[in-house]
Amino acid sequence: MPNPKRRHSKSRRGKRRAHDALRTPQTVACPNCQEPRMQHRVCPKCGFYKGREIVQIEQNCLTAQPPFRRRTCAACRGGPAPAL
Numbered sequence: 397m398p399n400p401k402r403r404h405s406k407s408r409r410g411k412r413r414a415h416d417a418l419r420t421p422q423t424v425a426c427p428n429c430q431e432p433r434m435q436h437r438v439c440p441k442c443g444f445y446k447g448r449e450i451v452q453i454e455q456n457c458l459t460a461q462p463p464f465r466r467r468t469c470a471a472c473r474g475g476p477a478p479a480l
């Protein structure tokens with residue numbers, strides 16, 4: 397297997413890592429519930445997009461984990477309630 401002949405310098409490593417910082421995702425306020433949500437995404441809090449309810453959010457769900465409560469919770473999909 398080919399191997400690097402020399403290790404990279406601290407300077408070179410630092411220059412590579414200069415672009416590695418994570419940025420916080422850009423959010424906008426939901427026009428329906430004012431919660432911050434990602435642009436062009438269904439609101440994880442109220443399930444609205446473009447003024448229509450797209451995803452029905454279960455308010456009393458035991459395993460409520462925004463976003464995608466409905467997809468991840470068996471009880472919300474009509475199945476048996478998970479043991480908690």
Ligand SMILES: [Zn+2]
Pocket residue numbers: 426427428429430431439440441442443444
């Ligand atoms: Zn909303």
